[in-house]
Amino acid sequence: MSDRLDLFPPSSSLDPDRQLRHLFGFTDFRPGQREAIEAVLAGRDVLAVMPTGQGKSLCFQLPATLQPGLTLVISPLIALMKDQVDALRAKGIAAAAFHSGLSESERDRVVQDLKLGRLRLLYVAPERVQHDWFMRLLRSAWVSLFAVDEAHCISHWGHDFRPDYLRLGALRRELQSPPCLALTATATPMVQADIAEKLGLRDPLRVVTGFRRPNLRFSVQPCGSTAEKFSALEQALAEVQDGSAIVYCATRKHVEEVAVALSRVSLASRTPRHASRLTPHASRLSVGYYHAGLDDDLRAKVHEQFLSGRIAVLVATNAFGMGIDKPDVRLVVHYDVPGSLEAYYQEAGRAGRDGRPASCVLLFHRQDVRTQEYFIKQSGNEQADTLRELLRRMVAYTSVETCRQLAFLDYFGDIDERALGPCGRCDRCLDPPTTGATATDPEEHAAVQAVLHTVACLHGRFGATRIVEVLHGGLSKQVTRLRLHTMAGFGQLRSWRRPAITGLVQRLIASGYLRVEGLEFPVLEITAKGASMLDGKEPLLPSSSSLPNDADLFERLRRLRTHLAAEEGVAPFVVFHDKTLRLIASRRPASVAELGEIPGIGPAKLERYGRKVVEIVNE
Numbered sequence: 110m111s112d113r114l115d116l117f118p119p120s121s122s123l124d125p126d127r128q129l130r131h132l133f134g135f136t137d138f139r140p141g142q143r144e145a146i147e148a149v150l151a152g153r154d155v156l157a158v159m160p161t162g163q164g165k166s167l168c169f170q171l172p173a174t175l176q177p178g179l180t181l182v183i184s185p186l187i188a189l190m191k192d193q194v195d196a197l198r199a200k201g202i203a204a205a206a207f208h209s210g211l212s213e214s215e216r217d218r219v220v221q222d223l224k225l226g227r228l229r230l231l232y233v234a235p236e237r238v239q240h241d242w243f244m245r246l247l248r249s250a251w252v253s254l255f256a257v258d259e260a261h262c263i264s265h266w267g268h269d270f271r272p273d274y275l276r277l278g279a280l281r282r283e284l285q286s287p288p289c290l291a292l293t294a295t296a297t298p299m300v301q302a303d304i305a306e307k308l309g310l311r312d313p314l315r316v317v318t319g320f321r322r323p324n325l326r327f328s329v330q331p332c333g334s335t336a337e338k339f340s341a342l343e344q345a346l347a348e349v350q351d352g353s354a355i356v357y358c359a360t361r362k363h364v365e366e367v368a369v370a371l372s373r374v375s376l377a378s379r380t381p382r383h384a385s386r387l388t389p390h391a392s393r394l395s396v397g398y399y400h401a402g403l404d405d406d407l408r409a410k411v412h413e414q415f416l417s418g419r420i421a422v423l424v425a426t427n428a429f430g431m432g433i434d435k436p437d438v439r440l441v442v443h444y445d446v447p448g449s450l451e452a453y454y455q456e457a458g459r460a461g462r463d464g465r466p467a468s469c470v471l472l473f474h475r476q477d478v479r480t481q482e483y484f485i486k487q488s489g490n491e492q493a494d495t496l497r498e499l500l501r502r503m504v505a506y507t508s509v510e511t512c513r514q515l516a517f518l519d520y521f522g523d524i525d526e527r528a529l530g531p532c533g534r535c536d537r538c539l540d541p542p543t544t545g546a547t548a549t550d551p552e553e554h555a556a557v558q559a560v561l562h563t564v565a566c567l568h569g570r571f572g573a574t575r576i577v578e579v580l581h582g583g584l585s586k587q588v589t590r591l592r593l594h595t596m597a598g599f600g601q602l603r604s605w606r607r608p609a610i611t612g613l614v615q616r617l618i619a620s621g622y623l624r625v626e627g628l629e630f631p632v633l634e635i636t637a638k639g640a641s642m643l644d645g646k647e648p649l650l651p652s653s654s655s656l657p658n659d660a661d662l663f664e665r666l667r668r669l670r671t672h673l674a675a676e677e678g679v680a681p682f683v684v685f686h687d688k689t690l691r692l693i694a695s696r697r698p699a700s701v702a703e704l705g706e707i708p709g710i711g712p713a714k715l716e717r718y719g720r721k722v723v724e725i726v727n728e
């Protein structure tokens with residue numbers, strides 16, 4: 110081992126600044142890099158949370174060139190490994206990657222280099238670690254730094270949990286617990302704690318930094334329908350003057366639909382009739398799409414065309430992005446709400462890498478939350494609660510009242526950046542939500558009262574769409590069957606346009622007068638703040654008298670439940686929750702099929718009790 114040590118500089122020349130300039134060719138460290146590197150060189154465990162593109166790799170690459178021994182880098186993406194290894198080799202640094210894509214001779218070469226102690230850095234995919242012979246090989250090497258990239262993959266609380274990562278703690282112990290550097294672009298304090306525990310970090314230095322993206326303008330646009338989303342998307346694209354745009358959708362189906370619809374628009378806009386609507390650049394926008402269902406060749410081609418600028422607007426699922434580093438993305442639109450703020454910030458953060466102004470627009474149609482709910486159901490039960498919580502935080506973001514950038518800094522725990530205050534660019538900073546509740550305009554004030562009153566009367570039984578319908582005076586089948594047209598608020602905002610009423614409802618949610626309950630079947634409820642706003646104006650109708658016969662039906666349903674429960678020898682709530690009964694009483698399903706649409710009634714219950722319940726309703 111002694112001949113190997115001779116190859117390395119004595120510790121007195123551990124000069125990160127010099128190395129930064131001479132070997133890596135950079136003049137300054139970026140925020141967080143110096144702290145992380147100095148701690149690593151001092152043998153301390155480090156947990157670094159820095160956004161993508163900030164320069165995490167340098168935090169292990171630079172120490173690897175200054176200290177003896179091997180730096181083992183765990184990384185999940187073969188493509189990224191290759192890029193880094195190539196870049197390091199170009200600088201004359203002995204680096205290699207070990208993964209399933211190597212030919213036999215390449216593999217032998219790496220093993221040979223490793224045995225002879227010739228490597229400074231070795232990149233390994235986590236699944237490699239399962240192989241015994243490979244472990245033996247690693248144990249015989251001297252690992253002086255254990256670097257784990259994408260460390261959030263070790264946590265169930267992260268948005269990209271990978272079971273292979275769970276072995277890393279044991280691997281580290283087998284290697285005599287070398288100092289560990291865990292790196293990630295997205296880790297909430299909870300995920301950080303999880304990483305530290307699972308990797309066995311000892312009093313790690315936490316470097317959380319660089320989450321502010323001062324050139325990005327974040328905004329959320331509430332949309333009441335798919336059509337509204339699409340026109341908002343067109344609008345956003347029309348403002349793109351140069352560079353390119355990414356449109357993220359939650360499903361492959363949406364990707365293809367949106368891409369097709371956009372190509373039509375961009376073709377149509379070449380005809381004189383539409384030409385004036387879009388900017389010159391927008392009318393030339395070439396549209397492409399990308400998702401995991403395309404074959405490898407096509408994906409590679411689309412990727413290449415996007416990078417080269419031949420595709421200006423790329424519609425994609427989240428399969429597109431890992432390792433994308435296109436500097437001039439001017440706009441990232443989320444056509445569907447993502448599953449977590451981590452995912453959102455990472456995807457939106459692909460805008461404006463060049464530091465020039467760029468926009469990140471989230472088109473928020475509440476119904477889209479159901480798609481995410483569906484993904485959660487598919488994901489298997491173990492993680493479902495966690496994912497639901499992540500989704501809840503994502504949805505909560507859409508209605509924060511303060512600066513969007515601050516909301517992200519809070520979420521990621523970047524205290525230093527938070528202290529620097531709001532961004533001054535986002536929709537909240539530029540156009541603070543006016544509640545309307547304090548509006549001086551008497552007409553608007555009356556409208557606010559009407560909305561609050563109607564929501565209060567309906568007592569958490571309906572979502573925004575139905576409320577808007579009632580206020581607007583829509584006589585749909587549902588409305589008449591539920592006798593909503595007999596309510597005081599019915600048609601009170603008849604003179605308003607429906608989107609305007611939707612907008613008012615959204616503002617009242619955003620400013621805390623109303624709140625949305627339930628992800629899958631969201632209903633509107635009035636908050637304490639909203640209720641006190643109403644206080645002293647008109648007395649609130651108690652929930653059960655607002656709908657004629659409601660209480661009566663509820664009673665009859667309860668009697669049925671008591672009867673059924675006694676018959677089966679179970680507690681009444683096993684048959685139906687009160688909440689479910691109330692929903693049945695208010696929605697009055699006329700058939701078993703309609704009953705099946707009420708949350709809380711699965712197929713088994715439907716079959717067992719469905720007919721009897723419907724009989725009671727129709728009595």
Ligand code: ADP
Nearest residue numbers: 135136137138139160161162163164165166167
């Ligand atoms: P991350 O892993 O955080 O996404 P990378 O390590 O891939 O980011 O670095 C992103 C880019 O920033 C790379 O091109 C890298 O060479 C560059 N970079 C890293 N550190 C610095 C620095 N101190 N000064 C200038 N460029 C840097």
Ligand code: ZN
Nearest residue numbers: 512532535538
């Ligand atoms: Zn702001």
